[in-house]
Ligand SMILES: Nc1ccn([C@@H]2O[C@H](COP(=O)(O)O)[C@@H](O)[C@H]2O)c(=O)n1
């Protein structure tokens with residue numbers, strides 16, 4: 524059996540926060556605001572995985588009202604989600620992700636993000652794709668008020 528899931532997330536860009544995307548800290552003048560470390564890409568990956576197994580979303584599993592998850596490392600949240608996926612008997616087919624950001628340039632960090640996501644999903648880097656796009660200065664991402672991310676995942680029953 525194969526199943527697919529999709530994820531979408533947005534976080535606001537603010538001063539005095541580190542910019543962590545795909546588990547990688549990116550040197551930049553602003554960072555993403557959230558209850559956790561606000562890693563918009565890993566949240567998207569987690570939501571896509573939860574969607575694929577019909578288990579809701581990260582807000583259901585890690586409520587932002589719970590102090591346990593204050594400044595949480597999103598890599599740990601994704602690892603927990605992946606344990607649930609594995610316990611249901613699935614492995615990764617492939618995942619394709621898009622970061623939507625006017626700035627900074629993601630290209631120098633994409634390969635590290637790809638490798639980190641592959642590591643967290645216990646897969647090969649070739650099963651993971653990460654890309655980035657601007658919105659040509661249009662909308663909230665174009666005005667650099669926030670960064671968005673989307674992902675589509677395919678999981679398959681282990682043989
Ligand atoms: N934050 C970003 C946005 C884009 N890129 C790379 O630039 C290419 C062109 O982007 P457009 O939005 O002008 O189509 C895109 O394909 C990415 O390779 C980036 O690195 N960081």
Ligand SMILES: C[C@@]1(CO)OP(=O)(O)OP(=O)(O)OC[C@H]1O
Pocket residue numbers: 532556557558559560561562566581582583585586587588592593594595
């Ligand atoms: C990850 C959680 C939990 O710390 O908080 P945030 O970092 O605010 O992220 P969001 O994508 O808004 O929702 C999921 C939350 O429950």
